Amino acid sequence: MSILLNKNSKVIVQGFTGSEGTFHAQQMIEYGTNVVGGVTPSKGGYKHLDRPVFNTVSDAVQETGADVSIIFVPPLFAADAIMEAADAHIKLIICITEGIPVRDMVLVKKYLNSRACTLIGPNCPGVITPDEAKVGIMPGFIFKKGRIGLISKSGTLTYEATDQIVKAGLGISTAVGIGGDPVIGTTTKEVLNLFLNDPDTDAVVMIGEIGGNMEIEAARWFKTGGIKKPIVGFIAGQTAPPGRRMGHAGAIIGGAEDTARVKMKIMSECGVSIVESPADIGKKIASLCKK
Amino acid sequence: MNLHEYQAKELLKKYNVAVQDGIAVEDVKSADDAYRHIKNKTNNPFVVIKAQIHAGGRGKGRFVGTDVPGVKVVKNIDEATRLAKDMLGNVLVTKQTGKDGKRVNKIFIAEDMYYKGISDIKEYYLSILLDRSTSQYVIVYSQQGGMDIEEVSANQPDKILKEYIDPTVGLQPFQIRRMAFALGLTSDAFKSFQKFVTNLYNAFIDIDCAMLEINPLFKTSDNKIVAVDCKMNIDDNALTRHPELLNLRDTNEEDPTEVEAGQYNLNYVKLEGNVGCMVNGAGLAMATMDMIKLSGGDPANFLDIGGGANAQTVEAGFKIILKDPHVRAILINIFGGIVRCDRVATGIIEAYKKLGNISVPIIVRLQGTNAEEAKKIIQDSGLKVTSAILLSEASQLVRQAIS
Numbered sequence: 018m019s020i021l022l023n024k025n026s027k028v029i030v031q032g033f034t035g036s037e038g039t040f041h042a043q044q045m046i047e048y049g050t051n052v053v054g055g056v057t058p059s060k061g062g063y064k065h066l067d068r069p070v071f072n073t074v075s076d077a078v079q080e081t082g083a084d085v086s087i088i089f090v091p092p093l094f095a096a097d098a099i100m101e102a103a104d105a106h107i108k109l110i111i112c113i114t115e116g117i118p119v120r121d122m123v124l125v126k127k128y129l130n131s132r133a134c135t136l137i138g139p140n141c142p143g144v145i146t147p148d149e150a151k152v153g154i155m156p157g158f159i160f161k162k163g164r165i166g167l168i169s170k171s172g173t174l175t176y177e178a179t180d181q182i183v184k185a186g187l188g189i190s191t192a193v194g195i196g197g198d199p200v201i202g203t204t205t206k207e208v209l210n211l212f213l214n215d216p217d218t219d220a221v222v223m224i225g226e227i228g229g230n231m232e233i234e235a236a237r238w239f240k241t242g243g244i245k246k247p248i249v250g251f252i253a254g255q256t257a258p259p260g261r262r263m264g265h266a267g268a269i270i271g272g273a274e275d276t277a278r279v280k281m282k283i284m285s286e287c288g289v290s291i292v293e294s295p296a297d298i299g300k301k302i303a304s305l306c307k308k
Numbered sequence: 309m310n311l312h313e314y315q316a317k318e319l320l321k322k323y324n325v326a327v328q329d330g331i332a333v334e335d336v337k338s339a340d341d342a343y344r345h346i347k348n349k350t351n352n353p354f355v356v357i358k359a360q361i362h363a364g365g366r367g368k369g370r371f372v373g374t375d376v377p378g379v380k381v382v383k384n385i386d387e388a389t390r391l392a393k394d395m396l397g398n399v400l401v402t403k404q405t406g407k408d409g410k411r412v413n414k415i416f417i418a419e420d421m422y423y424k425g426i427s428d429i430k431e432y433y434l435s436i437l438l439d440r441s442t443s444q445y446v447i448v449y450s451q452q453g454g455m456d457i458e459e460v461s462a463n464q465p466d467k468i469l470k471e472y473i474d475p476t477v478g479l480q481p482f483q484i485r486r487m488a489f490a491l492g493l494t495s496d497a498f499k500s501f502q503k504f505v506t507n508l509y510n511a512f513i514d515i516d517c518a519m520l521e522i523n524p525l526f527k528t529s530d531n532k533i534v535a536v537d538c539k540m541n542i543d544d545n546a547l548t549r550h551p552e553l554l555n556l557r558d559t560n561e562e563d564p565t566e567v568e569a570g571q572y573n574l575n576y577v578k579l580e581g582n583v584g585c586m587v588n589g590a591g592l593a594m595a596t597m598d599m600i601k602l603s604g605g606d607p608a609n610f611l612d613i614g615g616g617a618n619a620q621t622v623e624a625g626f627k628i629i630l631k632d633p634h635v636r637a638i639l640i641n642i643f644g645g646i647v648r649c650d651r652v653a654t655g656i657i658e659a660y661k662k663l664g665n666i667s668v669p670i671i672v673r674l675q676g677t678n679a680e681e682a683k684k685i686i687q688d689s690g691l692k693v694t695s696a697i698l699l700s701e702a703s704q705l706v707r708q709a710i711s
Contacts, residue, residue, distance in 0.1 A: 044646070092545060092548070093548060093549060116545045117545060118516055118543050118545045118546035118549070119438055119516075119518060119543050119545065119546070120513065120516055120543065120546065122443070123438070123443055123444060123445065123475045124475050124476070126443040126475075127443075127444075127474070127475045127476055128476075154646070155645060156644075156645030156646055156676065156677060158677070159645070159676065169591070170591060171589060171590060171591020171592065172589050172591065172592075173587075173588055173589030173591065173592040173643040173645070174589060174591035174592045174595055175591075176643045176645050176676065177592055177595070177643050177675070177699065180643075180675060180676070181699075197590060197591065199438055199440050200438070200440070200443045224591070226591055226594055227594070228440075229440040229441070230440070230441060231440075234441070251595070253591050253592075253594035253595040253598060254594040254597075254598070255597075255598040255601065256579070256581075256594075256597045256598050256600070256601045256606075256607050257594060257597070257610070258577075258579065261577050262577075263577060263590060263593070263594050263610050264575045264589075264590025264591075264593060264594075264610065264612045265590045265591070266544070266545060267440070268590060268591075268594065277598075293598075293602060294598070294599055294602045294703070295592075295595035295596075295598065295599055295699060296599060296698070296699035296700040296702075296703055297700075
C-alpha cells in the first residue's frame with residue numbers, strides 16, 4: 018500500500034508532445050511509471066515516445082483505461098485541462114503548471130467539488146511512490162522506499178527533506194508536493210488524513226511555508242483526531258517580511274496566523290514535532306522513529 | 309501588480325463604478341489647472357489633493373521635515389499651488405512606507421465629497437479578495453470605514469461582515485440586499501449601493517484583481533455611494549490576458565534591484581541582512597534564509613534562480629546580490645535533481661571568473677546528482693570559494709564567514 022499512486026496506476030500526460038511534457042514523460046518512463054499515452058489536441062493518432070497520442074482525455078481514457086493524468090499545459094490553458102481530465106473520470110489529476118490565474122483555479126475548485134477525483138497542485142513537483150510510480154518532475158533516484166510520508170508545498174525543499182530522510186537510514190512511502198499557489202486541489206490536512214490511514218506509513222514529515230492557514234488546519238485536526246503517528250513539521254519563511262510574495266504565488270504573509278512563528282507554535286501545541294532549521298528534518302524524524 | 313489610486317479609479321469608471329473623480333498631475337502648473345477644473349465642475353472651492361504612492365496611511369503620514377500630510381483639503385488656488393509644491397518631488401513617510409518613505413511623483417486633484425446636504429455623510433469599508441480556506445472570493449465589509457481595517461478586525465471583530473461568492477453564479481442580488489440592510493442603508497442610498505457593488509464585483513472579476521479595497525466606501529449627503537479611496541492589486545498570473553494593463557506598472561514604486569532582477573527572470577526580494585543567498589526553488593530559498601538566521605547571520609535577500617541554474621543565471625544572481633553593499637558573504641544553495649551538480653559547479657566557477665574580483669567569501673552548497681564531483685570541481689578551482697554537501701555543513705560555514 019501507499020497513498021494516491023502505486024505500480025498499477027495507468028498514467029497519461031496532458032501536453033504530451035510539448036518540450037516539458039516530452040522531457041518529463043521520458044523521465045517518468047525511465048523510472049518505471051506506467052505511462053500509457055498522452056493528449057495533445059490535433060495530434061491524435063500519432064505516436065510519441067512510443068506511446069499513443071490522443072486528441073482528448075476521454076479518448077485516452079477509453080482506449081487505455083488511464084486513471085491518472087499529469088498536466089504540462091501552459092498557464093492560461095491549464096484550468097481547462099484539469100476540468101477535461103475530471104470530466105473524463107480521471108481519478109488522480111496532477112497539475113505541474115505554474116502561473117495559473119487565481120480566478121481560473123477558483124472555478125476549477127468549484128467544478129471539482131461535485132466530481133470524484135483528486136487534484137494535486139497546481140504549481141507542484143508531483144507525487145512519487147518510490148519503486149512503483151513517479152508522476153512528477155522530481156529526481157527519482159533520491160527517493161528510497163520506506164515508511165515515511167512526505168507532504169510539502171515546494172519542490173527542491175521536498176528533495177532536500179527526502180535526501181535527509183534517506184541519509185538518516187529511512188525511506189519514503191509516498192511523497193506528495195501539494196503546490197505553492199493560493200488555491201490548490203488537495204490540502205495539507207487531506208494528505209495527512211491519507212497518510213494516517215495508510216498502514217504502510219509510520220510517520221509523516223509536513224513541510225509548509227508562510228501564507229494561508231493550511232498547516233494550522235491540518236495540525237488542529239490532527240490534535241482532535243483518533244489516529245496518532247509521529248509528525249515532524251517545518252515552516253519555511255521565518256525570516257520573510259510581511260506583505261511580500263516569496264516566489265510562490267501563495268507564499269505571502271497576509272494575516273496574523275500566516276507567519277512561520279505562529280504556524281510553528283500552533284503546530285507544536287497540537288503535537289507536531291517542529292524543527293526550526295531545515296537542516297534538522299532528517300535527524301528529527303530518525304529520533305522519533307527510533308523511540 | 310499594485311496600481312495607484314488614480315489608475316484604479318480610471319479602470320473602475322469604465323465599469324460604471326462611482327468614484328471620487330479627479331485629475332492626476334506631475335507638475336505644479338498642471339495642478340493649478342486641475343484645481344480650477346475640479347472647482348468649476350463641482351461648483352465648490354474645496355478640493356482634495358492626494359499624494360499617489362503604493363502605500364496606505366497617507367492621510368496620517370507626513371512629508372519628511374514638514375507637517376504636511378499625504379492627503380489634504382484645500383479651499384483656494386493659492387493653497388492648492390502651495391500644497392502641490394510641498395508634495396511633488398518630496399518624500400512621504402507613512403505607517404506602511406517604512407522609515408525611508410516614498411518619493412511622490414504624482415498627485416491626484418480630486419472632488420470634495422464631504423459636502424453638506426439633506427442627510428448625514430457616512431464612511432464604510434468594503435473589499436473583495438480571495439478567502440484561501442474556502443477557495444472562494446469573499447466581500448469583507450463594515451460600518452467602520454475610513455480607518456485601518458486591521459485595527460477594527462482586532463478590536464471589534466463583530467463589526468466585520470463577510471459575504472462569500474459562489475464562483476459559478478457570481479454575486480447574487482440577495483447577497484447585495486443583505487449587505488445593504490446590514491449597513492443600514494435606505495431608499496436612494498440602498499439603490500445606489502446595489503448598483504455600486506454589482507459593478508464593482510464585475511470589475512473585480514473582469515480585471516482579474518487579486519484584491520480590491522474601497523476604504524472609505526462613502527455615502528454622500530445626497531445619498532450617493534462612491535469610492536473615495538481605492539487600492540487595487542492585479543493577479544500577476546493573469547496579466548498575460550490583460551496586456552493593456554501592463555503599462556500601468558510604476559517601477560518607481562519598486563526596488564530598482566528587484567526590477568533589474570526581473571529583467572533576468574530572477575525572483576528577487578531585497579532584505580536588510582548581511583548574507584546574500586542564491587537558491588533553486590522558492591521553498592528551499594526561504595528555508596535557506598531561515599538557516600542563515602539560525603547560523604547567526606541575517607539574510608540580505610530572497611533569490612530563486614529557478615530550476616535551470618546555469619552559468620548565465622548564476623552570473624546574473626551574483627551581479628544582483630553584489631549590488632547590495634551590506635553583503636558580507638554569499639551562500640549558494642542548489643539541490644541538483646534533474647540539473648546535475650557538476651554542471652552547476654562549472655557554471656558557478658565560470659560566472660565567478662567572468663565577474664573578476666568578488667571580495668566577499670562565497671559558500672557553495674551543492675547536493676543531489678554528482679554532488680561529490682561538484683565539490684571537487686569547486687575545491688580544485690583555486691578560487692576563494694568553500695564548498696559543502698550537507699545543509700548543516702553549509703550552516704557552519706556561514707557562521708565562520710561572518711564571525
